[in-house]
Amino acid sequence: xxxxxxxxxxxxxxxxxxxxxxxxxxxxxxxxxxxxxxxxxxxxxxxxxxxxxxxxxxxxxxxxxxxxxxxxxxxxxxxxxxxxxxxxxxxxxxxxxxxxxxxxxxxxxxxxxxxxxxxxxxxxxxxxxxxxxxxxxxxxxxxxxxxxxxxxxxxxxx
Numbered sequence: 001x002x003x004x005x006x007x008x009x010x011x012x013x014x015x016x017x018x019x020x021x022x023x024x025x026x027x028x029x030x031x032x033x034x035x036x037x038x039x040x041x042x043x044x045x046x047x048x049x050x051x052x053x054x055x056x057x058x059x060x061x062x063x064x065x066x067x068x069x070x071x072x073x074x075x076x077x078x079x080x081x082x083x084x085x086x087x088x089x090x091x092x093x094x095x096x097x098x099x100x101x102x103x104x105x106x107x108x109x110x111x112x113x114x115x116x117x118x119x120x121x122x123x124x125x126x127x128x129x130x131x132x133x134x135x136x137x138x139x140x141x142x143x144x145x146x147x148x149x150x151x152x153x154x155x156x157x158x
Contacts, residue, residue: 073099073150078121078140094139096125101132101154109153110134116146123148 030038076095101107107128114121120142129135134152 067156069102069105069154071099071101071152071154073097073134073136073152075147075149076138077145077147078138080143080145081120081141092139092141094124094137095148096135096137097148097150098129098133098135099150099152101152105154105156106131107134107152108155110136110151112136112138112148112150114146114148116144120144121146121148 027033033041074097076097078095079093081092097112099107099110107130110126110128111134112123112126120140122139122141123136124139125135125137127135132154134150136148136150138148140146
């Protein structure tokens, strides 16, 4: 009889389960769940939350206006234009001015200035010569001598 009771208790525990079996089947990771079941457990996406507060400003950049400089190129004087006549040839003056950045600087922009109204000057080039210079070329078609100067806007690198 004692055997029957003991056997009945053992069968009851095995067939019916008990608190002793719980920790053996504890799920601690989603990798333990079949993927198709995991998909069914996910709900619909909720509404978007409010925007968070603005973060602190970032560190100052390495570049500042102290790293910029404007460099003048050579000043070029252009003689007056002389049209051709029956006894003389046409005389046109053309020149180029180049502004070059110092040492560890590179050219980022440039241009030119003139001594007087430049309506009679034909600027045929105004461009960078990377990485350190800006070049300007002009021809004078005016009746008076005129001058111009290239300049470069330079920035330090590194």
